[in-house]
Amino acid sequence: xxxxxxxxxxxxxxxxxxxxxxxxxxxxxxxxxxxxxxxxxxxxxxxxxxxxxxxxxxxxxxxxxxxxxxxxxxxxxxxxxxxxxxxxxxxxxxxxxxxxxxxxxxxxxxxxxxxxxxxxxxxxxxxxxxxxxxxxxxxxxxxxxxxxxxxxxxxxxxxxxxxxxxxxxxxxxxxxxxxxxxxxxxxxxxxxxxxxxxxxxxxxxxxxxxxxxxxxxxxxxxxxxxxxxxxxxxxxxxxxxxxxxxxxxxxxxxxxxxxxxxxxxxxxxxxxxxxxxxxxxxxxxxxxxxxxxxxxxxxxxx
Numbered sequence: 001x002x003x004x005x006x007x008x009x010x011x012x013x014x015x016x017x018x019x020x021x022x023x024x025x026x027x028x029x030x031x032x033x034x035x036x037x038x039x040x041x042x043x044x045x046x047x048x049x050x051x052x053x054x055x056x057x058x059x060x061x062x063x064x065x066x067x068x069x070x071x072x073x074x075x076x077x078x079x080x081x082x083x084x085x086x087x088x089x090x091x092x093x094x095x096x097x098x099x100x101x102x103x104x105x106x107x108x109x110x111x112x113x114x115x116x117x118x119x120x121x122x123x124x125x126x127x128x129x130x131x132x133x134x135x136x137x138x139x140x141x142x143x144x145x146x147x148x149x150x151x152x153x154x155x156x157x158x159x160x161x162x163x164x165x166x167x168x169x170x171x172x173x174x175x176x177x178x179x180x181x182x183x184x185x186x187x188x189x190x191x192x193x194x195x196x197x198x199x200x201x202x203x204x205x206x207x208x209x210x211x212x213x214x215x216x217x218x219x220x221x222x223x224x225x226x227x228x229x230x231x232x233x234x235x236x237x238x239x240x241x242x243x244x245x246x247x248x249x250x251x252x253x254x255x256x257x258x259x260x261x262x263x264x265x266x267x268x269x270x271x272x273x274x275x276x277x278x279x280x281x282x283x284x285x286x287x288x289x290x291x292x293x294x295x296x297x298x299x300x301x302x
Contacts, residue, residue: 091175091197094121094152094275095218095252099268099301102154102254103294105133105279107287112143114291115151118298121275122152124178127164131231132286133279137168144173154178154199158229161187169196178220180229185210192216199254201229204236207244212251219244220277223257233280234258238270245272261296268300276301 094100104124106112115123125135125144135143144153155165155174159181168174177191180201185208191198192213201220202208212219221241222230235258245253252274259267260281267276282297284290 090121090152095197096274097272099273100275101294101297101301102152102275102277103279103282103289104154104156104256104277105131105283105287106143106289107133107135107139109143109146111289112147112151115289115294116147118291118294120151120294120298122154122176123147124154124156124277124279125174126156127168128156128158128160128180128229130158133231137164137173140168140173141171148172152176156180159183162190165191165196180220188213188217201256204240204257207240212248214250218252218254218274219248220254220256222277230256231279232257235263238267241271241273261293261300264297264300 094102100121102122102124103115103120105126106115106123112123125140126133127137127140128134140155147153153174154176155168156178157165157180161177161179161183165174165177169177176197176199178199178201179187183200188198188200192215195216197216197218198213199218199220200208201222203224204221205224207221208219221244223232223234223236225232238255241253241255245251253271254275254277255267255271255273256277256279258281259276259278264276264278264281267273276297278297280286282289282293
């Protein structure tokens, strides 16, 4: 069972888009606690009495999260249960054995909204400044707030997840943290311990030799790319990933690297992944999505 972080706006059980947006545009100078309390008062006034209980341990404390080096703080473990819960079934479906689709490198609101309309499971927002599909936090705030609850929003980080990922989680702009750099097991567990789902990307020639988390976690296997950390648009020997899936059937595994409409069916057969993670294979140009390709990929998955 995947445990959904509960601060996120727009869970399926809470479909009021205007109120969802009202929450997302509250002044950022308010702490997350104050925003939650304010929204609770609004909900009480509107006689909305069902808010999912929180399993999310992190509370916003801006002075604390801007720590130095590796001295990671311990966050409070008893949050206020005034939250907007991300629907658990969205995460369960994405991490299930039935293959789904993640389109990575989204840079425009129009593309994000179209992906949500097509029922694509997840989109990726790349917060690595060196990426040709880089999405600034400011741009992400526009994109992510408009599709909250309609599609899983994955924040992609390369050795820059702290404190940025916590900031984005607190602002309800991402649902899952994808660690795509040299992050360690401790880095993964830092987020898992806060109730935040993690995707850890690894190169096919450097599969993890440490114990992987048993919940709120998926592994992404990508083409070896040296210092570029993925984004090659090239495939690798899929039997490597297939053997990993066979050996670790309970670990949701995503497959990335050079997948496109022409080879997606072969990739699914060879690896049996939980999801295909595609960027260049679903584009007309870096960061600009090609929806004929995406529709073809969805057909392959159906």
